[in-house]
Amino acid sequence: MSNQFDTIIEGQKKAMEFWSSLSEQMTKAFTPQTQANGKAKDDAQDLFTEWFKKQQEFFEQAVKAGQDPQKALEQAPEKMRAWMELQTEYAQKWAKFYQDNAEKMGLKLPEYKGAFNPAGFFEEGMKNWKEWMNKGNKWMSEQVYDKMPYSMRPHFTNFVESYDYLQRYWEPLQRLIQNGMYTKEMIDKYFSPDAYQKVVNQMMGFRPVGNTSELIENVNQWFETYLSYTNKEAGDWSSVSDTWKEKMREYMSKGNLPFFEMATDFNNRMRDQLAPFYNIMAQGRQTESAKLMRDIQFAYISFVLKSAELQTKVYEAGQFAMPDTIRDFFKKYKDSKDMPDFQAFFQHYVNTLEDTLLEVLHSEEYSKLQSEVASTGTTIKSMTDKIMELTYADLPFLTKSDGDDIAKESNALRQKMRKLEQKVAELEKALLLAGKPMVAKTAEVTETKGKGASKKKVN
Amino acid sequence: MSNTNAKLSDQILENVNTVSDALRNISGVKDVDIATAPRKTVWEDGKVKLYHFEREGKAEAKTPALVSYALVNRWEMMDLQPDRSLIRKLVSEGIDVYLIDWGYPTKIDRYKTMEDYILGNMNDCVDFICEEHGISKVNLLGVCQGGTFSLIYSSLFPEKIKNLVTLVTPVDFDNKEGLLFKWAKDMDVDAIVDGFGGIVPGDFLNTGFDLLKPMNKTRKYMALPETMADQGRLMNFLRMEHWVADSPAQAGETYRRFIKDMYQHNKLIQGKFELGGRKVELKNIKMPILTIYAKEDHIVPPETTTPINDLVSSKDKELMEFPGGHIGVFVGSRSQKLLTPAIATWLKERDN
Numbered sequence: 001m002s003n004q005f006d007t008i009i010e011g012q013k014k015a016m017e018f019w020s021s022l023s024e025q026m027t028k029a030f031t032p033q034t035q036a037n038g039k040a041k042d043d044a045q046d047l048f049t050e051w052f053k054k055q056q057e058f059f060e061q062a063v064k065a066g067q068d069p070q071k072a073l074e075q076a077p078e079k080m081r082a083w084m085e086l087q088t089e090y091a092q093k094w095a096k097f098y099q100d101n102a103e104k105m106g107l108k109l110p111e112y113k114g115a116f117n118p119a120g121f122f123e124e125g126m127k128n129w130k131e132w133m134n135k136g137n138k139w140m141s142e143q144v145y146d147k148m149p150y151s152m153r154p155h156f157t158n159f160v161e162s163y164d165y166l167q168r169y170w171e172p173l174q175r176l177i178q179n180g181m182y183t184k185e186m187i188d189k190y191f192s193p194d195a196y197q198k199v200v201n202q203m204m205g206f207r208p209v210g211n212t213s214e215l216i217e218n219v220n221q222w223f224e225t226y227l228s229y230t231n232k233e234a235g236d237w238s239s240v241s242d243t244w245k246e247k248m249r250e251y252m253s254k255g256n257l258p259f260f261e262m263a264t265d266f267n268n269r270m271r272d273q274l275a276p277f278y279n280i281m282a283q284g285r286q287t288e289s290a291k292l293m294r295d296i297q298f299a300y301i302s303f304v305l306k307s308a309e310l311q312t313k314v315y316e317a318g319q320f321a322m323p324d325t326i327r328d329f330f331k332k333y334k335d336s337k338d339m340p341d342f343q344a345f346f347q348h349y350v351n352t353l354e355d356t357l358l359e360v361l362h363s364e365e366y367s368k369l370q371s372e373v374a375s376t377g378t379t380i381k382s383m384t385d386k387i388m389e390l391t392y393a394d395l396p397f398l399t400k401s402d403g404d405d406i407a408k409e410s411n412a413l414r415q416k417m418r419k420l421e422q423k424v425a426e427l428e429k430a431l432l433l434a435g436k437p438m439v440a441k442t443a444e445v446t447e448t449k450g451k452g453a454s455k456k457k458v459n
Numbered sequence: 460m461s462n463t464n465a466k467l468s469d470q471i472l473e474n475v476n477t478v479s480d481a482l483r484n485i486s487g488v489k490d491v492d493i494a495t496a497p498r499k500t501v502w503e504d505g506k507v508k509l510y511h512f513e514r515e516g517k518a519e520a521k522t523p524a525l526v527s528y529a530l531v532n533r534w535e536m537m538d539l540q541p542d543r544s545l546i547r548k549l550v551s552e553g554i555d556v557y558l559i560d561w562g563y564p565t566k567i568d569r570y571k572t573m574e575d576y577i578l579g580n581m582n583d584c585v586d587f588i589c590e591e592h593g594i595s596k597v598n599l600l601g602v603c604q605g606g607t608f609s610l611i612y613s614s615l616f617p618e619k620i621k622n623l624v625t626l627v628t629p630v631d632f633d634n635k636e637g638l639l640f641k642w643a644k645d646m647d648v649d650a651i652v653d654g655f656g657g658i659v660p661g662d663f664l665n666t667g668f669d670l671l672k673p674m675n676k677t678r679k680y681m682a683l684p685e686t687m688a689d690q691g692r693l694m695n696f697l698r699m700e701h702w703v704a705d706s707p708a709q710a711g712e713t714y715r716r717f718i719k720d721m722y723q724h725n726k727l728i729q730g731k732f733e734l735g736g737r738k739v740e741l742k743n744i745k746m747p748i749l750t751i752y753a754k755e756d757h758i759v760p761p762e763t764t765t766p767i768n769d770l771v772s773s774k775d776k777e778l779m780e781f782p783g784g785h786i787g788v789f790v791g792s793r794s795q796k797l798l799t800p801a802i803a804t805w806l807k808e809r810d811n
Contacts, residue, residue, distance in 0.1 A: 143485040144683060147697055149704035151662060155669075159680040203677055205669075347681060354674035361638060361670060367645045375647035378654020385656060400656055403566055407657070411570035418579050457587070458500050 155205065162202035163346060169195065170342050173326065177339065182327035184320060191322060197315055203353070209308040216301050223297035289390050296383050303376040310369050317360035321353040328352075481687035491697045494535035496547045498558075502587045506562030507580045509587060512550050519553025520803075520810045522621050523588055525597050526558040527581060527612075529604035530713065531664055533705050534560055536789055537602070539698050543790045545799050552803030557597075559584050559605075564710040569657030571710035573608075573717065574735045581612050585619050596621035598806055603627050603759060603785070607721065610767065611734060614743045622809050624749045624802055627756055627785055629763040630741075630770065632725045637760045638671050643722035652711040659714050661706025671757055699790070728770060741767075747775035747809050749802070753788040754780050777805070 141160050145153055172190040176182065201208050209215065325348050329340055340348070360366050389399045502509040526546070528534035537558070538546040549556050559580065564571065588597050599620050601609025606628025613620045634640040652659060669676065679696075686692045726732035732739045748771055752764040761780070768776050781798050783791050788798060 140481055140485065140684065140687065143482070144687070147485065147488055147491065149701050151665075151704045151706075152700050155676050156680055159677050162677070163681070204673060343681070347678070350674045350677050350681070354672065357673050361673070362641065367642050370642060371645040371647055375650035375654070378651050380654075382654045382656065404569070404657065407567045407569050410567060411572075411575070414575065414579070415572075418575075457502055 158202045158205055162199050165195075165202065166199055166346060166349070167342055170345070173345070174339060176326050177329045177333055180330045180334070182323045182330055184323045187323050187326065193319070196319065196322065200315060200318055200353075201311075203350070204314065206311055206314075209304055209311060215304055219297065219301055219304065223293060226293060289387050292383050292387050292390070296380055296387075299376055299380045299383065303373065303380060306369060306373045306376060310366070310373055313360050313363075313366055313369070314357060318353045318356045321349060321356050325349045325352050477684050477688045480689075481684055481693075484687055484690045484693050487690075488693070488697065491694070491701050493540070493698050493701055494538040495541060496538045496544055496550070501557075501591070502584065504580060504583060506564065506568070508560040508562065509584045510558045510560060512546055512556040512558070514550050514555070518555035520555065520598075520807050522594065522596065522598050522806070522810055523555035523557055523592060524549065524600050524624075524806060525584060525588060526556065527599065527601045527605035527609050528558070528561070529602060530561050530576070530707070530709060531604055532661075533702065533707065534558055534602075535705070536702050536786065539702065539790050540695065543695070543792070543795060545789055545794065548795055548799035549803055552800055552807075554598075554803050554806060557584070557588055561707070563707045564658060565708070566656065566658050569711045572712050573611075576713060577608050577612050578615075578735045581608060582616065585612075585616070589619065595619070598622045598624070600624045600626065600802070601628055602789075603629070604717070607727070610741060610744070611727070611732070611739050613746065614739045614741050615734065615737060617743050617745055620746050622747045622749070622806055623744065624751065624806070625764070625767060626751045627753055627759045627764065627788060628750070628767065629721070629759045631728050631763050631766045632722045633728075634760060634763045637757070637763060639667065639758060640722060640760075640763065642667065643718055646718060646722075648715050648718040648723075652715045655711070657711035659709040659711060661708050664709070665703070665706050668758070695790075728766065741770040742772045744771035745773055748773045749777050749779060749805050751779045751781060751788075751798070751802070753783050753785055755783060756785045756788070758785040775809070 141156075145156055148156060169191050176187060176190060181187070197208065200206065325345070328348065329345065333339060385400055389401060393399070497513040498510040499513065500508050501511045526534070526537065528537065538544040541547060546556055546558065561576070561580075585597055585599075589595055596619055599609045599613060599622075601607070601624070603626070606625035607630065609623060609625060610628065610630060613623050629640075632640055632643075651663075655663070683696075686696050720726045720732055724731070727739065727741065730738065730740050730742075748767070750764060750767045752759075752761045754761065756764075765778060768778050779801065781788050782793065788794060
C-alpha cells in the first residue's frame, strides 16, 4: 500500500511546486510597475500570501492523512474537491485582480498566460491530479494483476500496454479529430503503420514475425550450422552430455536461445547425477536426429511464412479502423464541439477494429491459413519431441512413446472391464427374469478400493 | 467555473472516487472462491467424479437431475458464486441435483474415447443414481457439449431418462455463421492431436475461443476501474477470470472424434453417428425434452441448437429462448430469476 500513498504525496508536492512557481512569476510580473504604486503591489502580495497560507494548511492535512493509508484513501475524493475549490477561488481572484489593475498599470503579460484566464489556470492545475489518477490506475493494475490467475496475466499485460501505447498518441489524435483530418494518409503521419501494428499485436497477443526474409535467413543459418556440426562430429560423440556441452558452447554464442539455455541447465544437472548411465547410452541416432532437424527447419520456415501471412491479413483488415474512428468523432465534434475523453475514443476504436477483424476472421482464406499455422506448429512440436526422445533414448527415463504404450494399454483394459461389467449386468438381468437369485449384486458400484479396480462408491 | 471546467472537474472527481473505491475493494480481496455450494462426492472412477449437492429437507421433485457439463472448461461456471448459481437455484427450487465432474485429463487419458465418457462414465452415473433412489429413470440436464453427450445417451438409453433438458447444445454442426463451426471444418485435427502428443491443452482451445470476439478481453479490462469500484462486480470479475483460466486439456481421441464426426461431418443429425457399435438415432428420444438456447450465443449459435426439436420423436417438446450469450445465460442475473426457475418448473410438472 505504501507506494500508492507515496504517490499521492508526491502528486500533492508537485501540485504545490507548480502553484508556488506560478504565483511567484505572476507576482514578479507586477513588480516593476508597482514600484510607484504600492497599493497594487500589496494587493498582489496579499492574494499570494492568502493563497499560500491556505495551500500550506491544505497540504499539511493531506500529508497527515497520507501517513495513515486507509484514512488517506478514504479522504482522497474529499481532499480533491477541497483542493479544486481552493485553486478555482484563487484563479478567479487573480483574474479579477488582473482585469481591474493590469491594463491601467501598463503591465505586460506574464509568462503563464493561462494564469489570467481562469479556464486555462484551472486546466493547468488539473494536470497534477491527472497524473495522480494515472499513477493510481497503474497501482490498481498491479493489484489486479496479482489477483489474477497466471494464465490470464499476459492478456491483462497486453491490454495495459496497448492502452498506454495508444494513449501516447492521444494529443495528435485529438487534433486530427478537431480538424477533421481522417484520411489514412494523413493519419499515417501521426499514427504510423508501425504504431498501428504494435497496437494490434498487443491487443491480439501476436508475436510479430517482423522481417520475414531476415528471419528465414537467420533460421537457415542456424539450422545449417547445427546440421554441419552434427554431420561432422556425429561419429566423435562420446556421450550425450558431452555433446550437449559442446553444442551449447557453440550455439549460446549465437544469441538468445532460451530453449538451449534450458537444455544446457538440464544437461548440467543431469550430468552430475546420472553420469554412470551416460556411459552405457546407445550411439548412432544422430543421423535420424539430423534428418528430423532438416524437417523441422523447413516446417519452421513454413510456419514463419504462414504466421506472417496470417498477421498481414489481420493488419490489412483493421487498417481503416483508426480513420473511421476519427471520422466518427469529427462528425460529433462538428455538431457539438464536444471532444471525447481518451477512454471513449479507445472504446470506439476497439469496437470498430473488432468489426473489421471479424470480417477477415470469417473468410475462407483466414480459416484455412489458421488451420495450416496450427497444424504446422503442432507438427514441429511433435518432431521436436521425437528428437528429444532420440537424444535421451536408453536413459532411465520414461519416454513419451513408453507413456503412449501405457496409456493405450490402460484404456484397452478399461474398455475390456466395461464390457465384462456389461455382460455381468446382462446376466443378472436374465437371471432375474428367470426367477433365479442374483449373483454378485451391484459388483460394479460397491466399494472396490484396494482390489485393483478404480471405480467405487464413495461413502 | 466555466462549463468545460465544471465537466472536467466532475469527471476527475468521479475518477478519483472510482479509483478510491477500487483500491479499497481490491486491497480487501483475500481469496477468490468459486463453486461453494455444499456437495458430496458419491461416486468416482479415475478422474471422473459424481457430486450430489446437499439440501435441507426433502426434494420437491422425486426424480433427481443429473447435470452433464462439457468437457471443455469446467462445470464450476454452474455455481460461480452463491447469488449466481444454477446449481444452488435448482436445489432451492426443489430439485435433487447430481453433477458429473469429468476431471482434468492427463497424458494417460489420451486414448479415452467418447464411448468411455458416454457408455462408461455417464451410464455408470445414471445407474448409480437410479440404484441410490430406487428408481429406473433420471432427469438429464446437458450443457453445451455435455448436452450433445446427453442427446446421444438419451438416444441409446431412452428407458433410463425421464426428462431431457439441453442447454446451449449444438446438434446441427453445419453452420456457416458460427466461427468455431467454420474453423473446425478446416482444422487438421489429426495434426493437432498427434502434434500435442494425444492431449490437447486447454490454452489451445481458449485461444480459439478468444478469437471469436477478439476484443472481448480488451473491453472487459477497459471497464476494470468501474468494475472494481463495486465489490460485488469485482468478485464476479475475478471469479470469471479464474473460471476461464481453469481450462482442462482434452483427451485426444475424444477430441479427434468429436471434431471429425460432429463439426466436420455432422453425423449426429444425419443418423450416421455410431457409438460402441450402436447407431445413434435422435428419433429414439421420446421422453419430454426442453431445449434452451441463448439468443446472442456466438459460440453455439441458436441455429445449431433449435433443430433438436425437429429431430426427436418426443410429443412433449419445448424450445426456450433466453437473452444473453453462451456464458451469460448461466451467470447473468436473469438466469437466477428466469432460467433456472423455468427449468425447475418444467421438470416438476413432469415428475409424475
